Amino acid sequence: MANSKSALKRIRTSERNRLRNKSYKSAVRTLMKKYLQAVEEYAASPTPENKAVVDQRMSAAYSKIDKAVKRSVLHRNNGARKKARLAKALQQVASAS
Template identity: 35%
Template sequence: MANIKSAKKRVIVNEQARAKNNAFKSDLKSAMKGFYKRADENKVEEAKDLFVKATSKLDKAVGKGLLHRNAADRRKARLQKRLDELTAS
């Protein structure tokens, strides 16, 4: 553990930020899994709702610096492709 007051504070603040980031990433993964689950079950309307939520969470993750913009765009493209396949059939 650090001895300097500001260093101690940094340890605490970084731990809090890490916990928030992990919680947000977990929520993001859950949203994406939910979409894929509904897509596999051919529940189009539920999948569309979850698609909107998942893409929104991906955009927020980019804004928070948790994901690179290209990584989020790639994931959104995969979700969109899966949704298009679902609605086409």
């Protein structure tokens, strides 16, 4: 147990930040999975409707990644790497068809 007021405050702050970071990271992972699933569906049947879904999911994932980077939940290189992997997944589907 902490011995000083500042240590107690630091514990509370760390817990709050941990929960916020966990929430952002979880949301990023969820949106990435949804996007990759949409890309697979688009690869199976490349229709304009599926392309629109892919674009919408990509936008949502990029937005959440950028917000996580802005709030220092993710390092900027980590965010850039995640976005590059998402773009690469779509690029591979586009080049295959």
